[in-house]
Amino acid sequence: MELILKYFPDLTEEQERQFAALYDLYSDWNSKINVISRKDIGNLYEHHVLHSLGIAKVVNFRPGTKIMDLGTGGGFPGIPLAILFPEVRFHLMDSIGKKIRVAAEIADSIGLKNVTFRHARAEEEKQTFDFVVSRAVMPLADLLKIIRKNISSKQQNALPNGLICLKGGELEHEAMPFKNKTIMWDLKDFFEEEFFQTKKVVYVAN
Numbered sequence: 001m002e003l004i005l006k007y008f009p010d011l012t013e014e015q016e017r018q019f020a021a022l023y024d025l026y027s028d029w030n031s032k033i034n035v036i037s038r039k040d041i042g043n044l045y046e047h048h049v050l051h052s053l054g055i056a057k058v059v060n061f062r063p064g065t066k067i068m069d070l071g072t073g074g075g076f077p078g079i080p081l082a083i084l085f086p087e088v089r090f091h092l093m094d095s096i097g098k099k100i101r102v103a104a105e106i107a108d109s110i111g112l113k114n115v116t117f118r119h120a121r122a123e124e125e126k127q128t129f130d131f132v133v134s135r136a137v138m139p140l141a142d143l144l145k146i147i148r149k150n151i152s153s154k155q156q157n158a159l160p161n162g163l164i165c166l167k168g169g170e171l172e173h174e175a176m177p178f179k180n181k182t183i184m185w186d187l188k189d190f191f192e193e194e195f196f197q198t199k200k201v202v203y204v205a206n
């Protein structure tokens with residue numbers, strides 16, 4: 001939890017309480033339904049919560065922004081982002097019902113009011129959003145194909161509407177076809193922990 005305050009020192013008491021509650025909630029739920037690797041639960045704040053918040057280091061979403069988290073699993077990156085941006089609306093989707101249930105239970109336990117959940121494949125979602133966020137779900141090209149229908153043409157942020165992904169490792173190849181619409185940031189420029197050395201935030205404009 002100190003790690004979150006190290007990089008996001010301006011949290012309200014409510015946000016601090018919500019982030020702090022995540023450890024016990026994920027430990028408990030993860031022992032019943034696997035949403036993150038069991039041996040990684042001790043690294044919850046670094047590998048999952050702070051990693052998700054990497055998106056907030058590159059874009060500051062305006063109040064009223066609508067965001068879909070495609071393949072959220074147990075709520076990453078959607079839940080940490082929803083805590084950080086209480087005035088932004090998040091729609092968390094996953095095709096596996098028991099995972100989205102964990103995300104919904106955790107959001108309910110910490111009193112998150114700006115999140116909706118849907119158990120379905122993203123291909124079936126018809127609503128539109130300013131951004132789609134995603135971590136560890138599928139290659140960029142496949143994501144872009146699915147979400148083309150979900151990106152609203154009305155702009156309300158400094159960054160034009162599009163896809164924002166958390167990715168690791170070599171990406172030049174994957175992003176090549178969309179090179180002129182892509183911006184990449186290295187998370188090591190924001191977070192000093194070793195885990196972030198190779199991690200990136202990738203944005204593709206719609």
Ligand SMILES: C[S@@+](CC[C@H](N)C(=O)[O-])C[C@H]1O[C@@H](n2cnc3c(N)ncnc32)[C@H](O)[C@@H]1O
Nearest residue numbers: 071072073076094095096120121122135136137
């Ligand atoms: C490796 S997990 C990552 C979960 C989470 N984003 C995280 O980083 O912890 C990938 C998730 O994507 C979901 N998924 C894959 N294809 C999907 C689709 N077409 N629509 C919705 N969810 C999908 C899977 O059910 C799975 O929960």
